[in-house]
Amino acid sequence: MKYAGLASTSPALASSFDWLGDPAKSIRAGEFQLLPLGRVQPKGWLRHQLEIQANGLSGHLDETWPDVGPKSGWLGGTGESWERGPYFLDGLIPLAYLLGDERLKAKAQRFVDWTLKSQTADGMFGPASNNDWWPRMVMLKALAQYQEATADPRVIPMMQRYFKYQLVALPNRPLTSWGRFRWQDQVLTVLWLYDRAPDPALLDLAKLLRAQGYDWMAQYENFQYKEKMSSAHLDQMEKTPGFKDIKLATHGVNNGQAVKTGAIWSRVTGADADRQAVLKMIAELDRYHGLPNGMFSCDEHLAGRSPSQGSELCTVVEYMYSLEQSLAVLGDASLADRLEKLAFNALPGTMTDDMWAHQYDQQPNQVECSLHKEPWSTNGPESNLYGLEPHFGCCTANFSQGWPKFAANLFMTSAQGAIVAAAYSPCEAQLKLQGTNVHIAEETEYPFRGSIRMTVNPSKPVKFPFLLRVPGWAEGAEILVNGHKENAPKAGTFARVEREWKQGDVVTINFPMQPRVITGFNNSVSVERGPLVFSYSIGQDWLKLRDRGMTADWQVYPSSRWNYALAVDPAAPSQKITLTEHALGDRPFAAEGTPTHLKVKAKLLPSWMASEGTAGVVPESPVESAEKEGTISLIPYAAAKLRITSFPRLKENS
Numbered sequence: 001m002k003y004a005g006l007a008s009t010s011p012a013l014a015s016s017f018d019w020l021g022d023p024a025k026s027i028r029a030g031e032f033q034l035l036p037l038g039r040v041q042p043k044g045w046l047r048h049q050l051e052i053q054a055n056g057l058s059g060h061l062d063e064t065w066p067d068v069g070p071k072s073g074w075l076g077g078t079g080e081s082w083e084r085g086p087y088f089l090d091g092l093i094p095l096a097y098l099l100g101d102e103r104l105k106a107k108a109q110r111f112v113d114w115t116l117k118s119q120t121a122d123g124m125f126g127p128a129s130n131n132d133w134w135p136r137m138v139m140l141k142a143l144a145q146y147q148e149a150t151a152d153p154r155v156i157p158m159m160q161r162y163f164k165y166q167l168v169a170l171p172n173r174p175l176t177s178w179g180r181f182r183w184q185d186q187v188l189t190v191l192w193l194y195d196r197a198p199d200p201a202l203l204d205l206a207k208l209l210r211a212q213g214y215d216w217m218a219q220y221e222n223f224q225y226k227e228k229m230s231s232a233h234l235d236q237m238e239k240t241p242g243f244k245d246i247k248l249a250t251h252g253v254n255n256g257q258a259v260k261t262g263a264i265w266s267r268v269t270g271a272d273a274d275r276q277a278v279l280k281m282i283a284e285l286d287r288y289h290g291l292p293n294g295m296f297s298c299d300e301h302l303a304g305r306s307p308s309q310g311s312e313l314c315t316v317v318e319y320m321y322s323l324e325q326s327l328a329v330l331g332d333a334s335l336a337d338r339l340e341k342l343a344f345n346a347l348p349g350t351m352t353d354d355m356w357a358h359q360y361d362q363q364p365n366q367v368e369c370s371l372h373k374e375p376w377s378t379n380g381p382e383s384n385l386y387g388l389e390p391h392f393g394c395c396t397a398n399f400s401q402g403w404p405k406f407a408a409n410l411f412m413t414s415a416q417g418a419i420v421a422a423a424y425s426p427c428e429a430q431l432k433l434q435g436t437n438v439h440i441a442e443e444t445e446y447p448f449r450g451s452i453r454m455t456v457n458p459s460k461p462v463k464f465p466f467l468l469r470v471p472g473w474a475e476g477a478e479i480l481v482n483g484h485k486e487n488a489p490k491a492g493t494f495a496r497v498e499r500e501w502k503q504g505d506v507v508t509i510n511f512p513m514q515p516r517v518i519t520g521f522n523n524s525v526s527v528e529r530g531p532l533v534f535s536y537s538i539g540q541d542w543l544k545l546r547d548r549g550m551t552a553d554w555q556v557y558p559s560s561r562w563n564y565a566l567a568v569d570p571a572a573p574s575q576k577i578t579l580t581e582h583a584l585g586d587r588p589f590a591a592e593g594t595p596t597h598l599k600v601k602a603k604l605l606p607s608w609m610a611s612e613g614t615a616g617v618v619p620e621s622p623v624e625s626a627e628k629e630g631t632i633s634l635i636p637y638a639a640a641k642l643r644i645t646s647f648p649r650l651k652e653n654s
């Protein structure tokens with residue numbers, strides 16, 4: 001078999017195909033395996049959160065937004081026939097099946113049935129009016145989840161026919177544009193199928209996609225995009241030799257999706273260098289574009305480290321998905337630390353508490369959400385409004401995947417037969433290990449509190465290692481089994497507890513939750529506790545801009561001062577930060593539902609001002625202020641819809 005596209009690849013790339021023609025060589029297993037959708041069931045606050053989502057825009061989007069409504073091309077209609085239907089399904093399917101919500105399952109089924117029946121004799125599927133490879137990559141991810149949840153026998157043969165078709169068609173109609181920059185998302189599904197029905201032709205297809213796709217690993221091997229990308233800069237650079245791809249290469253969502261490229265590709269090559277590419281990408285994004293909410297700036301191109309810059313919601317959920325997939329391949333605890341940081345801060349922070357409205361761009365220092373062009377690199381004036389489809393509707397269709405996929409991936413298994421607690425939230429997991437059913441009930445108010453209780457219930461006594469993630473911030477964590485303390489676990493690793501597990505065994509984990517002060521851009525400070533980032537919540541006036549069917553678009557104006565500098569010592573954070581705790585409410589990420597407040601000493605800094613609805617760049621710290629010292633309250637980032645997260649730090653005794 002010939003591989004079109006390979007001839008044009010670099011020698012380095014070609015060398016990763018050394019085993020070409022050796023169908024006996026199978027792909028490399030990840031360190032961990034993802035569980036099929038439905039094995040983890042959300043409980044407690046996490047289930048409430050998914051119910052809020054189902055009762056909000058996610059569960060009603062098709063009723064109020066024509067792009068995924070009855071005329072959708074993905075239902076055979078003449079309406080939107082590109083990415084929005086598949087995006088919607090990619091989140092609706094896990095939401096419906098995790099909640100066991102028959103109303104949502106029925107909505108999803110209509111799209112699934114139409115899509116499966118749309119396949120033509122040659123193997124192509126989807127709306128005939130649009131043959132772009134990209135939206136099909138998304139629909140394949142949605143169908144894989146649907147197959148895991150239902151075992152519908154139509155899915156795997158349909159994928160086999162499509163991939164066979166694509167292997168023949170791609171050489172003549174190669175990947176372009178979005179598909180070229182997001183090829184790794186299709187390799188993911190190709191390998192998903194290979195894991196279930198191994199066929200060497202699938203690896204041929206994976207290699208073809210890689211050969212036609214953009215070389216993300218090369219981009220980050222020698223990272224060039226270290227500054228904020230303005231429209232003018234992008235227009236100019238595009239004409240410079242070697243930079244013709246700059247707009248797609250610095251596009252936020254593309255980069256969020258690309259984070260998993262090395263992990264996915266390492267399963268094909270077996271190369272550790274490919275695995276390491278994941279950590280290298282994250283490190284470069286943090287170094288040049290990192291923000292205190294765990295995101296990198298992308299509004300919508302990479303935009304530097306100022307906390308007044310924004311991050312697109314699509315990038316939040318795609319970065320989360322990349323971290324989940326990469327964690328499974330690498331087994332690196334830091335990827336789960338980041339996943340939790342995004343899930344508990346950036347994701348809920350960019351939506352209204354009822355999940356009926358969202359932003360396109362959120363800012364760590366977000367002092368006003370109004371119609372303004374600043375400070376975005378390339379986005380438009382509606383970008384940080386809360387609404388149905390501010391700026392552009394991609395996030396409207398795509399955001400639904402965030403919470404459900406996070407919930408579905410809380411537990412994994414390892415290649416060595418371990419159960420892995422990858423990320424923490426209240427849930428139950430039902431696993432099969434060495435032929436024995438093992439049920440685990442996890443009870444916790446994490447991330448708001450540091451104690452987690454897991455009851456292990458195997459159907460009969462069974463010996464296995466239980467890998468428990470100890471976050472990098474959790475120095476001094478304790479793990480107890482039936483009240484007996486295990487050896488002190490090391491932060492930033494997976495602690496291993498191996499024993500014969502019997503019904504009713506209880507694992508207790510206590511994570512220390514002292515506040516931490518993190519130094520960031522311009523030596524500003526932000527405050528974290530556990531996986532939560534804390535912000536000063538600015539008084540808010542919500543002003544409806546217009547009704548949008550079942551929801552509305554909102555501007556939000558500040559009704560209080562916000563320009564505070566903090567009196568904190570990064571070396572001894574607990575000294576000046578005090579904690580108040582309350583009961584956890586029904587909306588854990590709403591201001592009235594959050595159980596955790598921090599009090600900290602602060603002074604106003606009148607010279608720090610806003611212009612065009614945007615906080616000025618946070619001044620270089622330390623700063624001095626002649627204002628009177630007072631105490632301000634910080635609440636979880638997500639609960640503060642107008643917020644300051646990166647503060648100037650007061651010079652001691654100023």
Ligand SMILES: [Zn+2]
Binds near residue numbers: 314395
């Ligand atoms: Zn988007």
